Amino acid sequence: MIADAIGRLYREESGRILATLIRLLGDFDLAEEVVQEAFAAALEQWPDEGLPRNPRAWLVQTARHRAIDRLRRRVRFSEKVDELTALQALEEPAGEEEDPGVRDDQLRLIFTCCHPSLATEAQVALTLRTLCGLSTEEIARAFLVPTATMAQRLVRAKHKIRAACIPYRVPPPELLPERMDAVMAVVYLVFTEGYAATVGDALIRRELCAEAIRLARRLDALLPDRGEPPALLALLLLHDSRRVTRSTPGGDLVLLEDQDRAQWDQAQIAEGLSLVERALRRGPPGPYALQAAIAAVHTRAPRAADTDWRQITALYALLLQRFPSPVVALNHAVAVAMSEGPAAGLRLLDSLSARGELSKYHLLPAARADLLRRLGRNEEAATAYREAVALATNAAERRFLERRLAETT
Amino acid sequence: MEYMLLIYNSEKERASMSEAQRGEIFGEYRAFTDAIVKSGHFKAGAPLQATSTATTVRVKGGKTVTTDGPFAETREQLGGYYLVEARDLDEATAIAARIPGARFGSVEVRPVLQMTQPR
Numbered sequence: 001m002i003a004d005a006i007g008r009l010y011r012e013e014s015g016r017i018l019a020t021l022i023r024l025l026g027d028f029d030l031a032e033e034v035v036q037e038a039f040a041a042a043l044e045q046w047p048d049e050g051l052p053r054n055p056r057a058w059l060v061q062t063a064r065h066r067a068i069d070r071l072r073r074r075v076r077f078s079e080k081v082d083e084l085t086a087l088q089a090l091e092e093p094a095g096e097e098e099d100p101g102v103r104d105d106q107l108r109l110i111f112t113c114c115h116p117s118l119a120t121e122a123q124v125a126l127t128l129r130t131l132c133g134l135s136t137e138e139i140a141r142a143f144l145v146p147t148a149t150m151a152q153r154l155v156r157a158k159h160k161i162r163a164a165c166i167p168y169r170v171p172p173p174e175l176l177p178e179r180m181d182a183v184m185a186v187v188y189l190v191f192t193e194g195y196a197a198t199v200g201d202a203l204i205r206r207e208l209c210a211e212a213i214r215l216a217r218r219l220d221a222l223l224p225d226r227g228e229p230p231a232l233l234a235l236l237l238l239h240d241s242r243r244v245t246r247s248t249p250g251g252d253l254v255l256l257e258d259q260d261r262a263q264w265d266q267a268q269i270a271e272g273l274s275l276v277e278r279a280l281r282r283g284p285p286g287p288y289a290l291q292a293a294i295a296a297v298h299t300r301a302p303r304a305a306d307t308d309w310r311q312i313t314a315l316y317a318l319l320l321q322r323f324p325s326p327v328v329a330l331n332h333a334v335a336v337a338m339s340e341g342p343a344a345g346l347r348l349l350d351s352l353s354a355r356g357e358l359s360k361y362h363l364l365p366a367a368r369a370d371l372l373r374r375l376g377r378n379e380e381a382a383t384a385y386r387e388a389v390a391l392a393t394n395a396a397e398r399r400f401l402e403r404r405l406a407e408t409t
Numbered sequence: 410m411e412y413m414l415l416i417y418n419s420e421k422e423r424a425s426m427s428e429a430q431r432g433e434i435f436g437e438y439r440a441f442t443d444a445i446v447k448s449g450h451f452k453a454g455a456p457l458q459a460t461s462t463a464t465t466v467r468v469k470g471g472k473t474v475t476t477d478g479p480f481a482e483t484r485e486q487l488g489g490y491y492l493v494e495a496r497d498l499d500e501a502t503a504i505a506a507r508i509p510g511a512r513f514g515s516v517e518v519r520p521v522l523q524m525t526q527p528r
Contacts, residue, residue: 167497
């Protein structure tokens, strides 16, 4: 029974305990080791001694003592000044009760892991490892790279944090907007990595989406007065609500218009919709709020034919105007095709391909092909489908495009 | 914590500037240097002469080989440096962003490896 309690504590609290130890020690590896040791000690001692009054504080305290022991041993061998100071700081008596700064430890850690001086892939890996507690093997499998590569990526990132003295703190107000963007980009990337691909380990991919939602939820709770965290959370929930209907059991892609809407997760949709409203009430909408609003329009339509494409087109136009990017332009063109007809959409797509920015992106020829097909220009559609097939990297998407190609020829 | 701020700018662009422009930038550098001396961040710093004056030295098999020019031909060249004391990387990058050359080229921020004092 006590072992169950420790297991639960590990799942629910080890991330927060780790964050606190990283703050105290300023050393990711040492913190990870002593937190593991503290849980091992709990498994050994609690069955005899019973559950401590405050298990979390006991674990933090035990991990702290283990760290002091290790640093003492290290200092005996080398007279490193910084470790001596770290040791002195640690030995100052800490209150037995819960540190009021504990809640902020995780927030600080998010900002450290997502610091812009780390490469994006390192930010993502570090976030999954330290904040979500995924193992190096799991992260490697999720990103389809060898475990050794992922391990090295993590080692390098942790080394840089220490060597370059990347601060462990919530950024001051003047840096906060920029840093918030970086954090949210990482959370979104974790989600899309789990959501977009249908290849790889399905379990791990589901886990990535769940972790991204958990992170967005925590970000919203930790920064309650900002508009973008609820918008990001809403966007993730609304996308995720459609997960099971997005592919067949065989792993083939199912388009939004063909998905079984009865299977969409209504609880997630309800929460997402109320979050979108909350986000939109907090001043001018940011990029996540606009995308969440678009997702909300889709989920409100009981059938695909009921979709309010006029509103979606207007939202994409706003997104394109305020946060322009070639991918947004592509989506806007598709929405125009739905609300004003394929010819109007095709004109926009053609001018987009003329700009050449998306020449490597398979969804541009795929979208063109679809509009050409609907206009009855099958030969041109086939050419565009072939182009899209050549550029697609995801197996399920390639199969889908090949099916469409076969239909037009 | 000490950071080396390495300023990379295009010598070609610099050569194409007018005398007045160069004078203006020189003034900005002086004001910036004064400011970080006053705030206690400054440890050292200097502009460098152009890479056309550079010499690269290598010792190969005990023999010194001296060649004309910089270590590598790049689009932007190392044109000067500051050595600053900063609390952490955020403070160092904030100082780097105030260097006039950051607007024309780039500034590489490198933490200095602290060596233990020999006893």
